[in-house]
Amino acid sequence: MTFRARLAPLAAALLLAAAGGASAQDGKVYKLAYIDPLSGPFANVGELMLAHVQYAVDDINAKGGVLKGQAKLQLLQFDSKLSAQESQSALQAAIDQGARAIVTGGSGSSVVTALVQAVNRWNQRNPGKEILVLNHSSIDPELTGKACSFWHFQTEANTAMKMKALANFIKKTPDVKKVYLLNQDYAHGKQWASYGRQLVGLARPDVQFVGEALHPIGRVKDFAPYVANIKASGADSVITGNWGQDMTLLLKAAGDAGYNLRYFNHSAGSVPGTVLAVSQARLGQLTWVAEWHPGQADSPRVDALAKAYKAKMGKDFLAPRIDMTPRLLAAAIDKAGSTETVAVARALEDLSFDSVVGPVRMRGEDHQLLLPQVVNTIAPVDGKTVKTGWEGTNYGFRTEAVYTGNELAQGTDCKMVRPGG
Missing domain, CATH: 3.40.50.2300 (Response regulator)
Structure with a gap:
């Protein structure tokens, strides 16, 4: 400790x-x-x-x-x-x-x-x-x-709220056709995969889920074997709850393999090193969702x-x-x-x-x-939708969609036990 x-x-x-x-x-x-x-x-x-x-x-x-x-x-x-x-x-x-x-x-x-x-x-x-x-x-x-x-x-x-935001975006993204589920082997990774199947499947019944795998959290040093399996499945997109080095190493392995994937994630872009990893891979599009992203327009208070x-x-x-x-x-x-x-x-x-x-x-x-959620994609600076680079790169964040907390709110099974009964 x-x-x-x-x-x-x-x-x-x-x-x-x-x-x-x-x-x-x-x-x-x-x-x-x-x-x-x-x-x-x-x-x-x-x-x-x-x-x-x-x-x-x-x-x-x-x-x-x-x-x-x-x-x-x-x-x-x-x-x-x-x-x-x-x-x-x-x-x-x-x-x-x-x-x-x-x-x-x-x-x-x-x-x-x-x-x-x-x-x-x-x-x-x-x-x-x-x-x-x-x-x-x-x-x-x-x-x-x-x-x-x-x-x-x-x-x-929570996971359901974030996946609902991504599913709403994927509904309007026809080039997402075949999806692979790759996640860390613990409760969150399993849930991200489960909600991906459920909510993306509801939003886009035509989407095919072509494979699924779990890996140990924080212990994989080379994601090349996982990338090879994804490529063999014919997937064009990956729903992954990976974060930290598990996200950056996945991006590196896919880039080294020349595999141009789309990634859908909950918070990867807010973790140091992710934008740099995307810029170095020069392949793939990482779309994630958070309450705000750097460079977001019309956010003077956050700025x-x-x-x-x-x-x-x-x-x-x-x-x-x-x-x-x-x-x-x-x-x-x-x-x-x-x-x-x-x-x-x-x-x-x-x-x-x-x-x-x-x-x-x-x-x-x-x-x-x-709280609000902003779907955004790490993308090259173009002076229009992406105006500022991040982490010393020419990659920043492009806003795709914005949802209020009420729009994404889910029902709950909570039966709250409060002090005094």
Whole structure:
């Protein structure tokens, strides 16, 4: 487990002495813990997410914090190592240090599910010391479906919502005819494949699904054998939930093989290295979906935030939803007028928030945030639809379609059990 405190020694001693005690309850400091991968094959993803969360926390504090200046947020940092066991150890360490909320999501749905289950047990056994889980990137619909929890809030569109957006686009893209499903061998990868078959099949009954494969997450170094199988199937498109190095290595292998595929993905373009990989492959079209993409037209509020973020952090801004996550928490604390966890959770339910990507709402029945989704494709700069290159390349992002959260909202199997019955 890796923990990197960013406090002066004296301040750290004072805050740790108060952890879990009256001062945290009174609102002098509200601790939230970041638990996501900071080492291993997806460390670059974890560092990106951490930078977004840290920037938002610092900005909230710079503007006075919460509760009309009575409280400041403090971010603790832990390395999940992409492991459910390590994440639960980090959770206990965070609790011991006084955390009242967990920010997570980049470790994958199986890890986040384990964290939510651990939080459920802790909260049941420790009334008055409950904590929340704020999930910015794990998009398993079960987390706001059958496995929903009063203590868990999802600030990203889920798998079904994202696939619905892509299916709507594919419906209008006749050159997609034969589709291969290639995904990581864990819950999210299997769900991305399943929703692909279901929703794309409904939108385009003429599409043929010509093959399917699962591969170990983060362990494949050469995707050439998988690309060979895709080519043998005759596929023109791949529905893949791959992210991080599993996406960039797939692009490289297809480019090396001279295979010009279309890829449909949930968030690959917001991960460092993906645009560079597409430009180096010089083949293939990667279409993905997110709440915003760099260079998106008519997004002045995101542009301003991205500029301020780059000036302070020295990195490119990529994910408004991650920046939004602690801001939603701060808004709920202010709405509740308290840092007491049950009150904050109730304030989050049905919270409407004027975000940089437009109005969003945390649906109370299942704690799923309804936010816009933009279907976009990584493509060469042409001065018209793609005006700015990314990652030092002449490739950027072309907007294909924009959908509101309400347009993509799905039904839910959630049967929420709330405190007090």
